[in-house]
Amino acid sequence: xxxxxxxxxxxxxxxxxxxxxxxxxxxxxxxxxxxxxxxxxxxxxxxxxxxxxxxxxxxxxxxxxxxxxxxxxxxxxxxxxxxxxxxxxxxxxxxxxxxxxxxxxxxxxxxxxxxxxxxxxxxxxxxxxxxxxxxxxxxxxxxxxxxxxxxxxxxxxxxxxxxxxxxxxxxxxxxxxxxxxxxxxxxxxxxxxxxxxxxxxxxxxxxxxxxxxxxxxxxxxxxxxxxxxxxxxxxxxxxxxxxxxxxxxxxxxxxxxxxxxxxxxxxxxxxxxxxxxxxxxxxxxxxxxxxxxxxxxxxxxxxxxxxxxxxxxxxxxxxxxxxxxxxxxxxxxxxxxxxxxxxxxxxxxxxxxxxxxxxxxxxxxxxxxxxxxxxxxxxxxxxxxxxxxxxxxxxxxxxxxxxxxxxxxxxxxxxxxxxxxxxxxxxxxxxxxxxxxxxxxxxxxxxxxxxxxxxxxxxxxxxxxxxxxxxxxxxxx
Numbered sequence: 089x090x091x092x093x094x095x096x097x098x099x100x101x102x103x104x105x106x107x108x109x110x111x112x113x114x115x116x117x118x119x120x121x122x123x124x125x126x127x128x129x130x131x132x133x134x135x136x137x138x139x140x141x142x143x144x145x146x147x148x149x150x151x152x153x154x155x156x157x158x159x160x161x162x163x164x165x166x167x168x169x170x171x172x173x174x175x176x177x178x179x180x181x182x183x184x185x186x187x188x189x190x191x192x193x194x195x196x197x198x199x200x201x202x203x204x205x206x207x208x209x210x211x212x213x214x215x216x217x218x219x220x221x222x223x224x225x226x227x228x229x230x231x232x233x234x235x236x237x238x239x240x241x242x243x244x245x246x247x248x249x250x251x252x253x254x255x256x257x258x259x260x261x262x263x264x265x266x267x268x269x270x271x272x273x274x275x276x277x278x279x280x281x282x283x284x285x286x287x288x289x290x291x292x293x294x295x296x297x298x299x300x301x302x303x304x305x306x307x308x309x310x311x312x313x314x315x316x317x318x319x320x321x322x323x324x325x326x327x328x329x330x331x332x333x334x335x336x337x338x339x340x341x342x343x344x345x346x347x348x349x350x351x352x353x354x355x356x357x358x359x360x361x362x363x364x365x366x367x368x369x370x371x372x373x374x375x376x377x378x379x380x381x382x383x384x385x386x387x388x389x390x391x392x393x394x395x396x397x398x399x400x401x402x403x404x405x406x407x408x409x410x411x412x413x414x415x416x417x418x419x420x421x422x423x424x425x426x427x428x429x430x431x432x433x434x435x436x437x438x439x440x441x442x443x444x445x446x447x448x449x450x451x452x453x454x455x456x457x458x459x460x461x462x463x464x465x466x467x468x469x470x471x472x473x474x475x476x477x478x479x480x481x482x483x484x485x486x487x488x489x490x491x492x493x494x495x496x497x498x499x500x501x502x503x504x505x506x507x508x509x510x511x512x513x514x515x516x517x518x519x520x521x522x523x524x525x526x527x528x529x530x531x532x533x534x535x536x537x538x539x540x541x542x543x544x545x546x547x548x549x550x551x552x553x554x555x556x557x558x559x560x561x562x563x564x565x
Contacts (some may be wrong), residue, residue, distance in 0.1 A: 089124040091502075096260045102134065102537055103221060106362075110488045111155060111156075114150070114153040114154065114155035114453075115155045115156075116148070116154060117149060117153060117155075118146050118147075118149040118150035118155055119146060121142075121145050121146050121149045122142045122143060122146025122149075123142070124142075124144060125132065125138065125141055125142035125145055126138065126139055126142035134301055135342040136435065137435045137436070139172065139174050140169070140174050140175070140431050140432075140434075140435045140437060141435075141437060143165060143172075143174060143431075144165075144169055144428060144431065144432065144437070145163060145171055146165075147162070147164075147165040147424070147428065148481060150164075152471065155337075157416075157417045158342050158417055158420075158421035158424075158476065159416060159417040159418070159419065159420030159421045159423075159424070160417075160420070161421075161424065162185075162421045162422075162423055162425065162427070162428075163420050163423070163424060163426020165424050165427065165428065166180050166181070166423065166424055166427050169427070169431060174431070174435075175430075175431055175434060175435075179430055179431075179434055180427035180428065180431065182430070183303065183421065183426040183427070183429065183430045184217075184422060184426040184427065185423070187303060187387070187426075188299070188385045188386070188387025188388050188391070189299045189300055189302070189303040189387055189422075189426070190300075190422055190423070190426075191387055191390070191391040192296070192386065192387035192390045193296045193297075193298040193299065193300065193418065193419065193422060194240065194391065194394065194414075194419070195387075195391050195393065195394035196293065196295075196296035196390065197296065197410075197414060197415060198394045198397060198405060198410060199241075199242035199293075199369070199372075199390075199394070200242070201405065201410065201413060202365055202368070202397060202404055202405055203238075203241060203242070203365065203437050204252065205361075205404075205405070206359065206361045206362045206365045206404065207362065208241075208358075208362050208365055208366070209238065209252045209332075209356055209514055210252055210355065211248075211352065211355050211358075211362070212234070212237055212238075212241075212353065213234060213252055213253060213256055214256070214347075214348040214352050214355070215348070215352065216233055216234050216237065217230060217256065217343065217347070217348040218345060218348045218349070220233065221226075221341075221342070221343035221345070221348070222340070222342055222343075223328075223341060224275065224338070224339060224340070224341045225247075225334075225342075227275075227276055227279060227335075227341045227343070228279055228283055228330040228334075230282055231279040231283040231284045231326075232283060232284070232323075232326055232330075233285060234253065234284070235249070235283070235284040235285075235287025235288070235290075235326075235354075236287050236290055236291075238287075238294075239287055239288060239290050239291045239292075239293065239294030239295070240291055240293075240373065241369045242369055242373075242390075244370060245436075248285065248417075249280075250280070250524045250527075253280050253284075254277065254280070254524060254527045254529065255275055255527075256351075257273060257276045257529060258273065258349070258527060258529060261537075271337070271339040271340075272339040272340065272341045273529050274337055274339070274530050274534060275333060275338070275339035275341060275531060276339075276529075277524070277527070277529035277530045278333050278336075278337050278530055279330065279333055280524070280533060281524060281538075282329040282330075282332070282333055282519060282538050282542065283326050283329050283330045283333065284326075285509065285510055286322045286323070286325040286326040286329070286491070286506070286510050287322070287326060288509070289318055289322040289506055289509070290315070290318075290319050290322050290323065291311070291314065291315055291319070292309070292310075292314035292315070292376065292386055292526040293311070293372070293373075293376065293386070294388065295509075296418075297476065297509075298314070298481065299386065299387055299480065300422055300425070300426075300479075301483060301501070301502070301505045303426060304425070304426070304429055304479065304480065304483040304484055304487075305483055305484070305487045305497065305498060305501040305502075305505075306484075306487065306500075307487075307497070307498050307501070309498075310380040310386070311376035311379055311380075311386055312377065312379075312380055313380065316561070317498070317502075317558070317561070317563060318502060318506075320332070320553075320554075320557045321502075321506070321549060321550055321553060321554030321557055322506065324549040324550075324553035324554065325506065325510050325545065325546055325549035325550065327466035327490070327546050327549075328545035328548060328549045329510075329538075329541075329542060329549075330519075331545070332538065332542065332544075332545050333538065333541075334539035335541075336537050336538060336541060337534070350524055352560055357426060361404050364402065364403075364404050365404050368393055368396060368397050368404070369375040371393055371396075372389060372390060372393040372479075375389045375392075375393070376389060377407060398410065407445070410536055413517045418476075421476060424480075425476070425479075425480035428480060429480070429484045432484060433484075444469060454495075454555050454559070454564055455551055455552055455555050455556075456551075457495075457551075458503055458547075458550055458551030458552070458554060458555040459485060459547045459548070459550075459551030459552070460551075461500050461503045461504060461506075461507075461551070462503050462504075462506075462507040462546060462547040462550050462551050463543070463547055464504075465478070465482050465486070465503070465504040465505075465507040466480050466507050466508070466511050466543060466546070466547075467507050468481065468508075469482075469507075469508045469511070469512070470513065475508050475509050475512075478508045479504075479505055479508055479509075482504045482505075482508065483501050483504055483505055485503045486500050486501055486503075487500075495564075496558070496563050496564055498563070499554075499555075499558050499563055502550075503550045503551070504552065505545070506550055507546055507547070507550060510542060510546045511539060511543060511546045512535065512542075513535070513536050513539035513540075514532070514535065514536070514539075521535065
């Protein structure tokens with residue numbers, strides 16, 4: 089394992105590097121699937137349902153094969169569905185652009201850019217590291233606490249967190265010698281991923297896809313409601329993941345206090361921009377916490393505070409800079425994901441998709457059912473490729489399956505969602521993991537080892553600890 093530039097990740101393989109022949113074959117495969125389903129007769133489906141199923145399957149195959157960026161494929165699905173008469177623009181676009189979910193994503197990216205640009209994230213990391221850096225277990229606690237803090241303040245993405253935390257880990261590893269350096273650096277890097285990833289789900293604003301999950305599941309929750317229902321199961325996944333990493337990547341971790349002290353000294357005193365950033369974050373958190381009393385939607389709260397951040401004079405971000413840095417691929421992908429869900433609902437295709445993906449007989453025991461739902465979601469994720477695509481396919485299906493079986497759809501929708509984002513065997517399954525891999529602190533073999541362990545830790549954390557907790561709180565009976 090070779091160290092690389094500590095300030096930024098090394099270049100990783102991009103879909104844009106594929107040959108024209110390779111790309112053409114991927115497109116041919118997706119289009120062929122769509123055409124076959126379009127022209128054959130499927131029992132119990134009318135012509136419009138057959139055509140809708142054709143477009144949905146072709147889109148999923150193109151996402152899986154990465155024939156083009158997700159957003160491009162998603163927009164192609166929308167325009168093809170409209171032009172072919174399968175659906176209309178209002179039906180397909182209303183769930184995204186007229187709801188608060190997609191605007192919450194805009195605001196979440198803005199919060200992340202703001203925290204990174206003002207060095208507030210680096211300052212928080214260095215302060216926390218002073219207290220959680222003397223042993224393996226204390227650094228594991230650092231991974232949980234730092235992830236929680238970043239979630240609470242609205243750094244709602246794994247790229248920004250990795251960009252802040254991995255250079256610190258690399259610098260800490262550089263102070264160690266020989267085999268201890270390599271083992272300790274690997275263990276710390278895996279903890280940030282394996283233990284820190286579930287912290288994205290601790291609070292409502294911890295991850296930009298949390299709001300999207302609720303949209304796909306056709307559910308609404310307040311900030312307090314999300315914390316009450318999902319924090320404990322997510323924490324269980326973090327703790328079990330930490331135990332697995334201790335077994336797989338045992339290391340003697342002791343980070344010199346000089347690292348955090350020198351970093352804080354170089355940052356100096358809080359700047360006016362950092363003070364304003366903390367003010368905006370505090371305002372958003374206060375409004376989220378009181379949303380159950382005020383009735384304000386969390387997504388519109390996020391957008392309102394985000395607009396204040398962009399105002400000249402009091403804001404901390406330039407609008408042109410934000411639009412240049414914005415991940416438009418994600419926005420267009422979510423547009424397509426919501427449209428796909430809307431088409432499934434409009435054409436009543438959920439029972440058919442459910443029949444393809446979910447066994448006809450599910451166990452009656454809620455614990456066994458939780459484990460089965462978790463394992464099925466991981467399997468679907470393995471074959472659909474990246475996590476966001478897997479979520480777009482599985483969450484509506486498991487939501488519908490839970491309703492049909494008289495279960496709480498929010499619980500089993502979250503089991504599917506959490507399982508997808510907490511477990512991965514390969515780098516291609518999560519963009520954040522691929523980004524972290526670029527720092528050279530762990531290998532693909534390390535990811536696969538933890539992936540095997542996290543099949544157990546995630547399914548037990550959600551299917552056993554989570555189900556027990558939901559029974560105690562009354563979400564499951």
